[in-house]
Amino acid sequence: MARNTVQFQKGLSEPEFERQFGTEEQCRAAVIGSRWPEGFVCPECGGRQHSLVKTRALFQCSARRRQTSLIARTIFAATKLSLRTWFRAIHHMTQTKQGISSIELGRRRDVTQNTAWKVKPGLNRS
Numbered sequence: 001m002a003r004n005t006v007q008f009q010k011g012l013s014e015p016e017f018e019r020q021f022g023t024e025e026q027c028r029a030a031v032i033g034s035r036w037p038e039g040f041v042c043p044e045c046g047g048r049q050h051s052l053v054k055t056r057a058l059f060q061c062s063a064r065r066r067q068t069s070l071i072a073r074t075i076f077a078a079t080k081l082s083l084r085t086w087f088r089a090i091h092h093m094t095q096t097k098q099g100i101s102s103i104e105l106g107r108r109r110d111v112t113q114n115t116a117w118k119v120k121p122g123l124n125r126s
């Protein structure tokens, strides 16, 4: 039987995951890189000049002062969880073939089941 490349792809080990995405800032950088691979671009005017406001949660366009949230219109906007919590949940959910239940996710990540349950539908929507 042919090997399924998805099934056999190498996972990210726990230590390696922590090294790459262990801090909120690292997760933030990953989202920024994914959303704006060439750096921030204002969705309104296309400008690149910007400043960061409100503890860096918002990008403010220098031309028209329009503010853009990093997580607006992404799955991460669905809850008030930190990006770090999201990334950890995603990592755990993608490390097994069968996925992971919200109860198991909560147990592993030491978060309430309610929180885990909020994260899961967010992922299923994407």
Ligand SMILES: [Zn+2]
Residues within 6 Å of the ligand: 042, 043, 044, 045, 046, 047, 061, 062, 063, 064, 065, 066
């Ligand atoms: Zn702009």
